Amino acid sequence: MIKHKYKRSRQREEILNILRNTDTHPTASWIYDELKKDFNNLSMGTVYRNVNILIDQDLVTKIESGSSFDRFDGNVEPHYHFICRACDSIYDMPMSVMGGLNEQVRSSTNHEIQEHRISFYGLCENCKDKEEES
Numbered sequence: 782m783i784k785h786k787y788k789r790s791r792q793r794e795e796i797l798n799i800l801r802n803t804d805t806h807p808t809a810s811w812i813y814d815e816l817k818k819d820f821n822n823l824s825m826g827t828v829y830r831n832v833n834i835l836i837d838q839d840l841v842t843k844i845e846s847g848s849s850f851d852r853f854d855g856n857v858e859p860h861y862h863f864i865c866r867a868c869d870s871i872y873d874m875p876m877s878v879m880g881g882l883n884e885q886v887r888s889s890t891n892h893e894i895q896e897h898r899i900s901f902y903g904l905c906e907n908c909k910d911k912e913e914e915s
Contacts, residue, residue, distance in 0.1 A: 785834075785837060787834050787838070790831060790834075792816065792820055792823065792827060792831055793831040793834060793835065795816060795819065795820075796812055796816065796828065796831050796832060796835065797835055797840055797841065797855065799812060799815055799816070799855075800812070800835075800841055800853055800854065800855030801855035801856070802855070803855070804856075804872075804873060805870075805871075806844055806852040806853065806854050806862075806871040807852065807853060808850045808851065808852055808853075809825065809828050809829055809832060809850070809851065809853070810825070810850070812828050812832070812853070813825055813828045816828065832853055836853075839857060840855075840857065841853055841854065841855055841857065842854045842856075842857055844862060844864075844871060844900075846864045846869065846871060846900070847864070847902075848869050852871055856873065859878040859896070860873050860874065860878060861873075861874040861876060861878065861898075861899045861900065861901065862874060862899075862900045862901070863900070863901045863902075863903070863905070864900050864901070864902050865902075865903070865904055865905035865908055866902055866903060866904060867904055867905070867908035867911075867912075868905060868907070868908050870905050872905065874901065879899075882897055883895075883896070883897060
């Protein structure tokens with residue numbers, strides 16, 4: 782896959798910095814709110830455009846959690862996520878990536894496996910405690 786070259790952008794660098802320094806897997810709206818403090822003329826279109834460039838450069842990943850808003854991750858190292866169905870929180874899972882899974886699928890199919898993504902869904906600890914209390 783050919784990656785495009787892009788001119789340097791202060792806004793894009795700041796978006797990347799924000800994403801690399803949070804583990805909350807934010808939405809574009811959250812990123813916009815964080816950046817608006819320093820960039821008065823910022824638009825949501827600029828945030829989306831720059832996030833998509835970062836995705837194209839393999840510096841950020843998009844997490845499709847089933848909600849109506851895309852979430853983004855500045856950690857591009859292979860890892861799994863837990864997505865809470867009650868509060869929509871997304872957490873990195875503290876477990877090793879199953880390296881043999883790609884080979885297992887490759888050997889049982891005729892597909893070329895390049896990567897895999899796994900997300901676990903359920904109730905986070907806080908939501909589970911709330912449900913048990915009620």
